[in-house]
Each structure stands twice: as structure tokens, then as C-alpha cells.
Amino acid sequence: MKNRGTAAVAALVLGVAAGGVLAQAKPEILVKQRQAAMTLQGKYFGPLAAMAQGKAPYNAEVVKRNAGFLDNLSRMPWDGFDPSTKDVKSRAKPELYSNMGEAKQLISRLENETHKLYEVSQSGDEAAVKAQIGAVGKACGACHDKFREKQ
Amino acid sequence: MKNRGTAAVAALVLGVAAGGVLAQAKPEILVKQRQAAMTLQGKYFGPLAAMAQGKAPYNAEVVKRNAGFLDNLSRMPWDGFDPSTKDVKSRAKPELYSNMGEAKQLISRLENETHKLYEVSQSGDEAAVKAQIGAVGKACGACHDKFREKQ
Numbered sequence: 001m002k003n004r005g006t007a008a009v010a011a012l013v014l015g016v017a018a019g020g021v022l023a024q025a026k027p028e029i030l031v032k033q034r035q036a037a038m039t040l041q042g043k044y045f046g047p048l049a050a051m052a053q054g055k056a057p058y059n060a061e062v063v064k065r066n067a068g069f070l071d072n073l074s075r076m077p078w079d080g081f082d083p084s085t086k087d088v089k090s091r092a093k094p095e096l097y098s099n100m101g102e103a104k105q106l107i108s109r110l111e112n113e114t115h116k117l118y119e120v121s122q123s124g125d126e127a128a129v130k131a132q133i134g135a136v137g138k139a140c141g142a143c144h145d146k147f148r149e150k151q
Numbered sequence: 152m153k154n155r156g157t158a159a160v161a162a163l164v165l166g167v168a169a170g171g172v173l174a175q176a177k178p179e180i181l182v183k184q185r186q187a188a189m190t191l192q193g194k195y196f197g198p199l200a201a202m203a204q205g206k207a208p209y210n211a212e213v214v215k216r217n218a219g220f221l222d223n224l225s226r227m228p229w230d231g232f233d234p235s236t237k238d239v240k241s242r243a244k245p246e247l248y249s250n251m252g253e254a255k256q257l258i259s260r261l262e263n264e265t266h267k268l269y270e271v272s273q274s275g276d277e278a279a280v281k282a283q284i285g286a287v288g289k290a291c292g293a294c295h296d297k298f299r300e301k302q
Contacts, residue, residue, distance in 0.1 A: 033194045036187035040227060043184045072223040076191060 027085040034080025035090070037073055044069045045136065048117075052133040060124050067114075067121035070136070074114040078107050096147040106143040113139045178236040185231025186241070188224055195220045196287065199268075203284040211275050218265075218272035221287070225265040229258050247298040257294040264290045 025033070044066040050056035051063065086097045096103055117132045176184070195217040201207035202214065237248045247254055268283045 033190055036190040036194075039184055039187040040191070043187075043227075069223055069227065072220055076194075076220065 024082075024084070027082070027088045030080040030082050030085050031088045031090050034077040034085075037077035037080070041070060041073050041077075041140075044073065045140070048133045049137055052130040052137075058126055058130075060121075060126070060129075063129055064121045067118040070114050071118040074111050091149040091151070093147050093149055099147075103143070103147060106139070106146065110136070110139040110143065175233075175235070178233070178239045181231040181233050181236050182239045182241050185228040188228035188231070192221060192224050192228075192291075195224065196291070199284045200288055203281045203288075209277055209281075211272075211277070211280075214280055215272045218269040221265050222269040225262050242300040242302070244298050244300055250298075254294070254298060257290070257297065261287070261290040261294065 047056060048063060048066055048070075051058050081092065081096065081103070083097055085092075086094065113132070113135045117129070117136050120128050120132045123129075198207060198213060199217055202209050232243065232247065232254070234248055236243075237245065264283070264286045268280070268287050271279050271283045274280075
């Protein structure tokens with residue numbers, strides 16, 4: 001029971017509801033979580049975009065690390081775009097929720113381009129990496145242009 | 152994985168911005184980013200804690216996926232605890248910033264326990280995975296108890 005006790009403490013510490021994995025999170029929590037994933041994608045993609053644009057010196061180690069993080073982060077936001085969240089204040093346009101088919105295509109594109117970036121980053125070919133950073137940026141933008149309100 | 156922990160500690164102590172290639176991010180942005188990483192750790196650890204407590208059915212595929220995400224997320228918050236952030240409103244206690252030596256030990260512990268969870272999750276040994284979920288929870292709690300304000 002030691003492990004159960006420990007896990008109970010962890011759940012308490014993290015503010016995890018006792019409902020378990022199948023309980024649907026509240027819409028506000030889903031939005032907070034998806035926005036967190038977007039924030040971190042920005043944190044780790046920003047320096048790569050700067051390198052690809054020549055605004056920062058190329059650093060292969062940073063590229064490898066960030067590309068690995070992004071390969072994970074690019075899979076995290078999407079379950080947060082649940083239909084239950086459509087009335088929660090955010091920059092998601094209403095038409096996102098009625099065009100999930102198109103959204104899913106754009107999501108797959110981002111996931112695929114980001115995974116390619118991770119793979120290319122391992123080779124250390126700077127030109128190929130910079131081209132792929134551009135492809136990831138385009139994939140981000142394609143969905144934002146379509147489904148995110150301008151600020 | 153000790154090298155990885157050491158790098159995270161170095162970033163924390165030296166206050167190196169994410170990626171190290173851009174100008175230091177504003178304190179408010181650093182806090183937003185570190186809170187985003189904490190939010191996502193909660194998202195992906197919560198279901199594992201529920202499984203370890205027997206409050207949710209054990210699902211090896213979910214464990215593998217979440218453990219992989221957590222192995223990445225556990226390395227993301229720490230450069231956000233830059234000394235420049237100490238006056239930004241958050242739940243971080245003031246003594247965190249004057250006890251960076253202790254904080255970095257607790258950070259390394261979390262990173263190491265989370266990486267062990269990722270490794271154990273690949274084997275599919277349910278008892279070992281549940282024990283390691285407990286170890287990760289204790290590592291979260293050790294730092295929260297010391298350096299995070301109660302809500």
C-alpha cells in the first residue's frame with residue numbers, strides 16, 4: 001500500500017481529481033492544458049525559427065534538444081479541442097469545432113513535419129534542418145491562419 | 152542521463168534562456184512557460200497516479216505514452232525559475248531563489264525518477280511501473296512541499 005499512499009499524495013499535490021483516467025476534464029482545464037502545450041511549442045520553436053531566419057547563430061545541440069521536445073509537444077494540444085470547450089474564452093475560432101475533419105488534417109501535417117524535423121536534426125545537416133524548420137513553421141501557420149483569431 | 156540533469160542545473164544556475172540563442176525572455180514569459188510545463192506534467196501524470204492508486208484501470212499503452220511525454224516535460228520548467236522572476240506573482244516561495252543548490256538536487260531527482268519511469272514503462276511490468284509512478288510522485292511532492300506555496 002506504500003505505492004498507493006505515495007500516489008495519493010502525488011495526486012493531491014498536483015490537484016488531480018480522483019475520477020481517474022476516464023473522467024472527462026472540465027472544459028476550462030482542457031483549454032488551459034492545450035494553451036500550455038501551445039506556449040511550450042512557442043518556447044522551443046522560437047529559437048529554431050530565429051536560426052532558420054539567420055537572426056541567431058546556428059546551434060546544432062539546441063536544435064536537437066528542441067526538436068525532440070517539439071516532437072513530443074506537437075502531439076499534446078489536440079485532445080484539448082474537445083467540443084465541450086467551444087464556449088470557453090480562447091482564440092480558437094468557432095468554425096474549428098464544425099470543421100474537425102480539416103483540423104485533423106492540419107494537425108497530422110504538423111505532427112509529421114515536426115517528426116521529420118526531429119529526424120533531420122539528428123543528422124546535423126544545417127541546410128536540411130533549416131528547410132525543415134521552415135516546413136514546421138508553415139504547418140503551424142496553416143492552422144493558425146484558418147482556425148485562430150488574430151490578436 | 153546524469154548529463155542531461157547537469158545541463159538543466161547549469162541552465163538554472165546560470166539563468167540561461169531557453170535555447171541559449173536569444174535574448175533573455177521577460178520574467179512574465181518565463182513564469183508562463185514554467186507554469187505551462189507544470190500544467191502538462193499534471194495532465195500526463197494524473198492518470199498514472201490514478202492507475203497506481205487503483206482508481207483507474209491499468210493501461211500499459213497510456214503509461215508508455217505518458218511516461219515518454221513526462222520524460223521530456225520534466226526537463227522543461229527549470230530555466231523558467233530564473234532569479235529575474237522572483238517578483239512575478241506565482242506559487243514559488245521566495246526561499247526557492249536563495250536555495251538554488253537544494254532546488255537543483257530536487258530537480259535532478261525528478262528528472263532521474265521520470266526517466267526511470269519511462270524505461271520501466273517499456274517493459275510492461277505493471278508492479279514495477281506502479282512502484283516507479285510512486286517514486287515520481289514523491290519527487291514532485293518533495294520539491295512542492297519545500298518550495299511551493301499551499302493554495
